[in-house]
Amino acid sequence: MNEDCTRYLDLLLDSLDEPLAPADRLAFDAHLARCPDCVVALKEHVVLRTTIQEIDQAPAALVPPALPEYLVARCVSAMRLERSAFEAGGRSGNARTA
Numbered sequence: 001m002n003e004d005c006t007r008y009l010d011l012l013l014d015s016l017d018e019p020l021a022p023a024d025r026l027a028f029d030a031h032l033a034r035c036p037d038c039v040v041a042l043k044e045h046v047v048l049r050t051t052i053q054e055i056d057q058a059p060a061a062l063v064p065p066a067l068p069e070y071l072v073a074r075c076v077s078a079m080r081l082e083r084s085a086f087e088a089g090g091r092s093g094n095a096r097t098a
């Protein structure tokens with residue numbers, strides 16, 4: 001993704017919901033033709049959208065119940081640890097050069 005891509009992100013999301021205005025369609029298609037990152041992003045959004053629709057339409061019996069609280073708490077705690085490790089890594093990288 002580059003700066004230009006951020007201009008097309010809204011169009012990318014809009015294109016999933018409704019046909020784009022002709023001028024927007026041309027600009028968006030021209031961008032896709034030269035930007036593999038946006039092609040990947042578009043495919044990912046299509047897959048995500050399809051998955052969400054499938055879950056929405058699945059019989060309730062097939063949708064797993066909400067995660068138990070202890071699992072949610074463990075996920076949150078694991079994500080915090082991962083983030084602190086990442087931030088600590090960044091700081092130690094700077095400390096080495098200082």
Ligand SMILES: [Zn+2]
Nearest residue numbers: 005035037038
């Ligand atoms: Zn792009």
